[in-house]
Amino acid sequence: MDGYQGLTALIESAWEELNSSDAGRRNLCLDVVSDVLETGRLARHDAERAVERLVTVALSDDEGYAVRESALHAVCTVSTHYVLPYRVVEPLAAGADGFEPLLLGYVLTILGCTQDQAALPIVERFLHHPHSEVRRDASEAVTELRWHRESAQDRTA
Template sequence: MTKVRESVLHSIGEAFNHHRLPLNLVEPPAVAMPTMGSEPLSHTIHILGATRDSQASPLIEPFLNHPDSDVREETGVAAAEITGSTREPETTTLDDCSTTRPITTLR
């Protein structure tokens, strides 16, 4: 079951390479964050940061001091995305999904 959860979280994270997803769509796993292992927690933090929604900040801030350095690093990256400290990639929104132009993302 853990591998299935990790795969789902990874797939949601990958969706951000092509679409901008709203926080309310990806927020439900946040309630389980305190009980997650490091890998699913990192995926969840990545997903919340990728929304670039300031309302996600309080959900990830408690993990800035997590014992796992990978979780702390992912939390820092997510916090930077939320505050706009990184360059905005060109994405489509869910409303733009019918577009035929190529989608470019930053890596």
């Protein structure tokens, strides 16, 4: 088994273990997925497929706060190595209003990292959120998205 196969095998094993009934064990499985994604060594399609599964976990009503936070943290980890297409994280945007403030901060950061202008109206909605941390995260994501828009405009000019 080569290094790449070893990484994908680790992720597949973690997904299988995620079905465990113990929340602590599920949390550890997501840490393994995050660690593998943090290497930045997965092919884009494998990373995106992992993110799709993480998004599903983060949106799950059946999961507790800690497991959902671990899933969102792992997606944030991915966004340091890959530019995630908006379509992959769009379910987070659709469900943004249902997240607790700390988890919403992760979601806003993830949306900002997509560099996709489709995320901008969703992120801007949270600039007036009652929690100052959410407003700060929204402001940073808006800045990121606008910077990428201006950079793209400069490249085409």
